[in-house]
Amino acid sequence: MLPSRKTVFTAATAALALAAFAATTLHASRSHAASDAAAGFPSKPVRIIVPVAAGGSADKLTRTLADRLGALWGQSVIVENVAGASGTIGAARVAKAAPDGYTLLQQGEGLTLNGILFRALPYDTNKSFTPIIKAVVNPQILVVHPGTGITSLADYVARARARPESISLGLPGNGGIAHVAHEILSQETGARVNYIPYPGGGPATVDVLAGHTDATLITLAAVTDHVRAGKLRPLAVTTSYRSPALPAVPTVAEAGGPAGFSVESWQGYFAPAGTPPAIVAKINRDLATVLQAPDVRAQLESQGFQVAGGSPDDLAQSLRSEQPRYAQAIRTAGLALR
Numbered sequence: 001m002l003p004s005r006k007t008v009f010t011a012a013t014a015a016l017a018l019a020a021f022a023a024t025t026l027h028a029s030r031s032h033a034a035s036d037a038a039a040g041f042p043s044k045p046v047r048i049i050v051p052v053a054a055g056g057s058a059d060k061l062t063r064t065l066a067d068r069l070g071a072l073w074g075q076s077v078i079v080e081n082v083a084g085a086s087g088t089i090g091a092a093r094v095a096k097a098a099p100d101g102y103t104l105l106q107q108g109e110g111l112t113l114n115g116i117l118f119r120a121l122p123y124d125t126n127k128s129f130t131p132i133i134k135a136v137v138n139p140q141i142l143v144v145h146p147g148t149g150i151t152s153l154a155d156y157v158a159r160a161r162a163r164p165e166s167i168s169l170g171l172p173g174n175g176g177i178a179h180v181a182h183e184i185l186s187q188e189t190g191a192r193v194n195y196i197p198y199p200g201g202g203p204a205t206v207d208v209l210a211g212h213t214d215a216t217l218i219t220l221a222a223v224t225d226h227v228r229a230g231k232l233r234p235l236a237v238t239t240s241y242r243s244p245a246l247p248a249v250p251t252v253a254e255a256g257g258p259a260g261f262s263v264e265s266w267q268g269y270f271a272p273a274g275t276p277p278a279i280v281a282k283i284n285r286d287l288a289t290v291l292q293a294p295d296v297r298a299q300l301e302s303q304g305f306q307v308a309g310g311s312p313d314d315l316a317q318s319l320r321s322e323q324p325r326y327a328q329a330i331r332t333a334g335l336a337l338r
Contacts (some may be wrong), residue, residue, distance in 0.1 A: 020074040038278035041101055044075040048104045048269070051090025055202020056172055057222035057303075058267055061136060062106045064299065068290040083199040086175050088114055088121055095123035097275035101283060105129065108267045109177050112322050117175045118328055118338050129270040131315035133284045135291060136305040137266040139237035140181050141249065143223055144215040145208055146233050153235045153255035156215070159192035169193040170208050170216040172201035175335060178217040180326065181238050181263040183333035188258040208232065219265055220245065220304035240265040245304035266308065268315050280312055 013253030017290075046069070050062050059081060067075040075317055082090035087110045097103035107129075123129075144150045150159065160167050171179050174197035186192060196213055198204040203220040208216045209231055216223075217238075224245050226232045236255040240262040252261040269287060271280060290296055291307050300307060 026187055027080065035138065038276065038282045041186055041279050041282055042073050042075045044102065045078055046073070046079045046102050046104065047080055048106055049090045049094050050079055050106045051083065051087035052081065052111075053198070053200030053202050054081045055205070055278060056200045057138075057219035057305075058106055058108070059200070059202065060221065060266055060303070061300070061305065064296065065135070065287065065290055068293065068296060069286060081200075086114055086117070086173050087117065087119065088123075091129075092114065092122040094270065094272055095128035097272050099130075099272040099276075101271055101279040103272065104132070104283070105270040106267060107270055108265055109272050109322060109326070110173065111270075112319055112326055113175060113177065113180060113330075116323070116327050117335065128273050129313045130275045130280055131278055131319065132148075132269040132271055133287050134266055134268040134308045134310055134315045134318060135287065136300060137264055137308050138305050139220045139239040139243055140178050140217055140263060140265055141220040141223065141227075141229060141237050141243075141246070141304075142182075142215065142217045142235045142252075143208070143232040145211050145213075146230070147211055148214045148233075150215075150235070151233065153250075153252065153257055156235055156252040157191045157257070159187045160186075160193050162187070164192035165194040167193045167215060168196055168213040170204035171195055171197045172204045172216070172218050172222070173197065173199070175338070177263065177265045178219075180329055180335070182217050182335065183335060184263065184329055185252065185261070186258065187333050188261070222301075224302075224304045243304050244306075245302060257335055266318075267305075268308075284312055 048062055048066060050059050052058055052139060066079050068075040082093055089107060091107065094103055094105035106112050113127060114121065127267060150156050167267050201218050204216045204218060205222055207213045220237060220243055223232055225236050227246060234246060234249040236250055236252045236257065238252055240251060242251060253259050291309055297307050
């Protein structure tokens, strides 16, 4: 005797209900497992890759935050400098790491710039990383060795136009934000300098302090103390606003440069793609807590950083919005693809 339609329908409905229940149970089980993993995170040391040489602003920022995160987590937070290839070597190491939150990447707008400048990368800029938080924003600052005799942006531009490439400018990375910012300035003023690329802000600063190079365009926080001590002469900041850390230093526009000139840099933190959202959310919350601690905030602001913060989605949106802007700037400046 064949089963009735009602019997078949009832059996099918029961099977579907059972499958739905199983799927819901599996999802709940995975959600609980992710929550449990986040609740217990970290249970071992965490490593933060800084893709530039030690001594620069990104390195100083990360070491400041790492110390406080270590105290908050009760685990060591190890800062590892992996310099080379404009930050792509360090980024590639994080992209290939286990997506468990124990290997993080410090990066800024260089992540976007490298995605535009390099023909091929060992990772996908848009897919290999999970944004965590934009930690700080700050200007780039153009500084010169006092021995150059250059006292203003107007002097700098005049010399670079009259004697092209007579000024040696140390860059904290070939094709980085400082390089792009100066190329935009050169394009608009006709000032041509001799670029000397370094693997990070630390080495670039050391050589301009020693007089081996004439100038550097660098994240303000990397040279704030040297400017205050009179060891470096500031000419202008690249943002549309002055920095509270060095309020006497004019903007490029105020110093007689192109009207409306503005380039702002930032530093943030990323995890490998596939890192559980609960762990990303925990790292975001804990980094925000550290950034907003009064003593940490005061320390960072005195160096020239401005604390940012926000959600992982805020950082992802920032990356998306910057891509067309920097692509256009690179085309206009004529920077060669690598």
